[in-house]
Amino acid sequence: MIYTSHAVKIITIIIPTWNHAQFLEKAVCSVLAQTSHLLEILVCDDGSTDDSEQVVRGIxxxxxxWNAEMRGGRPxxxxxxxxRESRGERIAFLDNxxxxxxxxLAKPLRCYRDLQQGDYP
Structure with missing residues (x-):
């Protein structure tokens, strides 16, 4: 049996949003402050009419x-x-x-990194 260690290449954090511009900067910045820098943050807007997009782009x-579509199914x-739009190997969700x-993310990523998987012929 051969054991190999796998490291996460990138993790996507999905933040669904609708008219929560007042909270978005803190939410996004809390992800950016994580110890791992192998992140993709995907803010999926559901037709906001406030300045959510400007807040996120301003970071x-x-x-x-930023991924926006018309309102229809929050969240x-x-x-x-x-x-569907994620580029990451792993996905996490954060409410807006x-x-x-x-x-x-440190402990789950460390556990995944240290995970030993068997290679069966």
Whole structure:
């Protein structure tokens, strides 16, 4: 039996949103403050009429992608759209009004990195 260690190449954090511009900057910045820099943040808007897009774009980090479509299924459709648009090997979700503690991703990513998988012929 051969054992190999796998490291996460990139993790996508999907943040579905609808008219929560007042919370978005804190939510996105809490992800950017994580100890892992192998992140893609995908903010999936469901037709906001406030300045959510300007808030997110104003953060100015290349790891953030804005994905907007017309309103229709909050938060289910934006979450599913985020999964389809994801470039990451792993996916996590963050609600647009929430914030992560500084090392939220550290333990799960360490566990995944240390995971030993068998290679069966």
């Amino acid at each position: 100015g980090d290349s790891r953030i992608r 289910t459709l934006p979450r599913n759209r985020g999964i 009004y929430d914030e992560w503690f500084h090392k939220k």
